[in-house]
Amino acid sequence: MMLFYVFTILLLSNVAASKSIINSLPGFVGNLPFVLETGYIGVGESEAVQLFYYFIASERSPEDDPLVLWLTGGPGCSALSGLVYEIGPLSFDYAKSSGGGEPVFALNPYSWTKIANIIFVDAPAGTGFSYSTTLEGYDVSDTLSAAQTCEFLRKWLVDHPEFLTNPLYVAGDSYSGIIAPIIVQEISDGNEVGDQPTMNLKGYVLGNPVTDDEIDTNSIVPFAHLKALISDEFYESFMKNCKGEYLNPDQSNASCMEDILAIKECIGKLFTGQILEPLCKTISPKPIALKLNPRFLIADDTDILLSSPHVPRPWCRHFNYVYIYKWANDETVQDALHIRKVCLPNKEPKSIGKDAIRPWLIRTMSKSSVDYHRNLTKKPYRALIYSGDHDMSIPYIGTHEWIESLNLTIKYDWEPWFVDGQVAGYTMLYAYNELDYITYDLRFATVKGGGHTAPEYRPEQCLAMIDRWFDYYPL
Template sequence: MSVIRLRNTRCHLINMMLFLAFTLLLLSDAAASKSIIKSLPGFDGNLPFVLETGYIGVGELEAVQLFYYFIESERSPKDDPLVLWLTGGPGCSALSGIIYEIGPLSFDYAKSSGGGKPVLALNPYSWTKIANIIFVDAPVGTGFSYSTTWEGYHVSDTISAAETYEFLRKWLVDHPKFLTNPLYVAGDSYTGIVAPIIVQEISDGNEVGHQPTMNLKGYVLGNPRTDYEIQINSIVPFAHLKVLISDKLYESFMKNCKGEYLNPDQRNASCMEDILAIKECIRNLCNAHILEPTCKDISPKPVPLKWDPRFLIADDADILLSSPRVPGPWCRSYNYVYIYMWANDETVRDALHIRKGTIKDWRRCNKTLAYSYNVKSTVDYHRNLTKKPYRALIYSGDHDMLIPYVGTLEWIESLNLTIKYDWEPWFVDGQVAGYAMLYADNVQDYITYDLTFATVKGGGHTAPEYRPEQCFAMMDRWFDYYPL
């Protein structure tokens, strides 16, 4: 045996010993609690896909118990990517992502509107047709995740990222057959803050030898909250591009306010007059999708000048559940009533193996988290990751005024990557589905970092809820390294 082969064999044995030691250490602390779910209330017959639910303890004394839904790929579990999916908020449940965005189930609204239990239907555009996906209720206090101590509920952007990284390490130890699958961290909205930190943690952990070694390939972010200042200031140019404000008003704003919408000079009377005029033009619009109606039983909210994280949580179910529906146009938020009815049903909780006494009232988005927003921008995290051989896909619904695509494009441009393919359309069924750009940066010879930015035509916040077929086609192509 050659010296090189002997050295490689020894390295392999050392890595195996480290992994086994790490596995035994974790499993000796607390075995993962998991169950295979064969059927669910509201769905006729057995589920045609593999669904596992469970809890994994993280943090000090594993006081934080993060709940997850794992759905195996319906195509080829051993070959398809493994995706860690986080829904935004912070505090919006993974179940919302499953039902309304990318999961295999949705509600049959026609059959659910008679006052009985909600009826489930299959989603033909589920991303689980092409990927294994772990949907996690994170941070703690989200969905069915809970803590056994009050201290455990005090969490921040960086603490949430660290706990989710620990969750993923333990989940992979308990599911070793997925260790070789290509791994992607993904999510939407406020996940744009936490996900890049998690990716950095995984990358750094791999480099220093944390076990298990993860086959990290990149990350996917939809309508992502990334930079506090850029994205709020981008509301005005977005409104101008969508003809929500006039050329004259836009030009006056740029002259008087110098593009500053977040923190304008309040002593500048001309600037403040422009801002009030802008707010008047856009205040009655649905911020999540500017072409959809606002709900008649909810007072319209003006776009805030100061950042309020709750502004990103478009969840009106609290009002809809407690007040009669006023006659008027259909509103998307009416659909969210069904998930409250379903997730708070005891037969559903029993079927999902939810621990009794841990969560009193399930909320699609928990607005009462003891959460510290300690990261205002993750642009530097993205910049760090451009030096690694990873792939990134950033997509935005082009009718989203909560996190406008023009602001997302601005921070991407600040990374100073090389444009490989400039702005061009991508198609689904012969129709323009959006526009895309491909950026790249050399990491090593023949190894590059690449970032695809894509708009989803007609998409809102977030894009898969509004354009499921187009988003499915986008992900199918991107996972398989095809142009959009």
């Protein structure tokens, strides 16, 4: 196995936390109309792990609005993915960015920073612009990553004491469904034993969350059946022969395996992120695969997408993701963000993209976070769990199943919620009651037409949802 050694052009014996206010960025005309801070905070032994973050102050009332720690999924997706494609104040202007020029930004009118202060963090080391000064720093488990992120947040609050009294929420989507509940548990435990500073933790928010490997995967077939992607006959035969087991079927059961082959024939050519959109070549490497080199994609697919003559073809959402490679790997951009210069012995350039991952990033991935949710139901917190209802990667059916397994009391059963007078999705409210006193509540919501993940597909509806939830209003 090839070993990678990380060197920096910094004096690593003095890599204290750093932060900078960024007033302008390449690709955006004029000064930024919001407060953007970037920086590094060291965590772990000798602070060898340096986590990079983007902090954007609320555009409404920074001193009063919630403070949100946002974790992008993957595992190993850059925080820029959530910032640019989901809930941040900037998004690419695709009409002005096409043709091979430099990517151009527009303001996102549905940014969650309209109503919240948000910290976007690249975690763990090896993700985005975060790094480690030791090889050991890249060998992380989900629990270790959660502990490091919790340490990061405590140090960030020490450095930003003006936000200590703001309501704090841990939020994220996709694979963050595994990490975030662990972080919430870490913060809660730390508050109980007197760790300083005390964090004003109010709850957590998860979108399209990876939660339990078996539940998530086994929900694909019922989802496909409800969406008319497989027939009643296929579904009934599968349930009879496979007993609902899609993740680990009995391979000696010939009837079950025939059913699974038939089902895969029906759904195998669909784009699982949003079943109504076309399936296309993936231009960003998927982190779990750990096989694709982002540099290859930058040299190949980027040039094809930005420079080739237009030919008849279906529009694909993946085409949007090429711009973040081009923008984030530009040296001028990295200078503007105050990125530290980190390089490998073979002088490979730093590469970052929507789903970019360092080739040496090693993870011990957890199979389930349901037990963490179950533990948290005994705490005085709030939870918002939402799902795009056209996401077949992590179907809402599986998410609803594990929520039901928590044995909470249903306060409000399935009902529609609205934006501009139109149904935006459906929602339920659960609570944990102790001696008729509610100590925990969980809001589950689907986002109509949303994919993986919902804010990228339905930004207006998701902003309305989170704004109401933060303010304790019904959806």
